[in-house]
Amino acid sequence: MSQEIKKGKKKQVKKEKTSQKEEKSEENVKENPKENVKLKYGPFVKFPYQRVWSRCSLIFAVLFIVWYNSRQGKEVYLAKQKEILLSRTQNVECSSDYESEISKYPECVPEKCGRIVSDKLVSSTETDVLLKIAVNGLNLGGSDGGASILDLHSGILSKGQGFINIYKLPEAKKIFNSADFAIYKVVKTKIQHAVAHNFGVPSNKIYLTKPTFFSRMTNMSAKTIHDEYWHPHVDKETHESFHYTTLLYLNDFGRDFEGGRFIFIDKNNVNTTVEPRKGRVSMFTSGSENLHAVEKVQSGTRYALTVSFTCDPNSAISDPNHRIRQEK
Numbered sequence: 001m002s003q004e005i006k007k008g009k010k011k012q013v014k015k016e017k018t019s020q021k022e023e024k025s026e027e028n029v030k031e032n033p034k035e036n037v038k039l040k041y042g043p044f045v046k047f048p049y050q051r052v053w054s055r056c057s058l059i060f061a062v063l064f065i066v067w068y069n070s071r072q073g074k075e076v077y078l079a080k081q082k083e084i085l086l087s088r089t090q091n092v093e094c095s096s097d098y099e100s101e102i103s104k105y106p107e108c109v110p111e112k113c114g115r116i117v118s119d120k121l122v123s124s125t126e127t128d129v130l131l132k133i134a135v136n137g138l139n140l141g142g143s144d145g146g147a148s149i150l151d152l153h154s155g156i157l158s159k160g161q162g163f164i165n166i167y168k169l170p171e172a173k174k175i176f177n178s179a180d181f182a183i184y185k186v187v188k189t190k191i192q193h194a195v196a197h198n199f200g201v202p203s204n205k206i207y208l209t210k211p212t213f214f215s216r217m218t219n220m221s222a223k224t225i226h227d228e229y230w231h232p233h234v235d236k237e238t239h240e241s242f243h244y245t246t247l248l249y250l251n252d253f254g255r256d257f258e259g260g261r262f263i264f265i266d267k268n269n270v271n272t273t274v275e276p277r278k279g280r281v282s283m284f285t286s287g288s289e290n291l292h293a294v295e296k297v298q299s300g301t302r303y304a305l306t307v308s309f310t311c312d313p314n315s316a317i318s319d320p321n322h323r324i325r326q327e328k
């Protein structure tokens, strides 16, 4: 019983204390309303125009981030290595580079310019044959620097710090057969039709031109200017006869080599990237609307075939064949 009285008293004392506290805080609120009110929208401002200042700072920070990112330039992908594309097109406005040639080659000079990538044009068997030609042929020579070429039409092969003619080497007879040359021609013809179809020109109005060649790129340091494959350039400036450039990639970025991605350098700091994929064909108009560069290869060995087309019948070259090879 006495315990119950004690408990009752304790409760009473507690109640009194709480009500005293409440009274005090009510008094406080009356005296200093800012201190004890639980604010719904955060603390009271501490200096004049605090909200205005904080909002301005927030806006400024957002604008800064936007500006900083745009300053860095943008990278967009036309084709990633992992993608398997039937056909992907990016149109760009034609440069004025073709203006003087329109009357000369009316049906051939590009009226619409751009880039197209397809992974379905060349089969993996065809790609394997071409890779074998490239590997075996380039192994008979090879530049001292990071870039070597093999041109099956002229026989030009990089060797040391210069070039030799592969058809003068006795070993060359053993490494290519007539079937290899037939596949080479089939692939070239497929690419020629794809260029004609995609750029809206008759396929018999575009001609294979030189240089059309296999390339091998590594991270070896350059010994001559020919090894410096990474400089931004316009193909039509390097080779006047070019109207359409195509590339067939023979091995894979990210698997056979690192680096070595193909970059179109566009206006407003935008880079458009094509990651090499085995069997991938990239086609583009050769004028200054398609300024481009190849990134330095970081590791491994990159193989590709450049197949070039012109509108000028006088700059046309013929397909390489077994018979020509024997004669050279």
Ligand SMILES: O=C(O)CCC(=O)C(=O)O
Residues within 6 Å of the ligand: 215, 235, 247, 262, 292, 293, 294, 304, 306
């Ligand atoms: O190999 C490539 O991806 C492009 C090479 C190139 O730009 C060229 O040969 O003009």
Ligand SMILES: [Fe+2]
Residues within 6 Å of the ligand: 233, 234, 235, 292
């Ligand atoms: Fe190029």
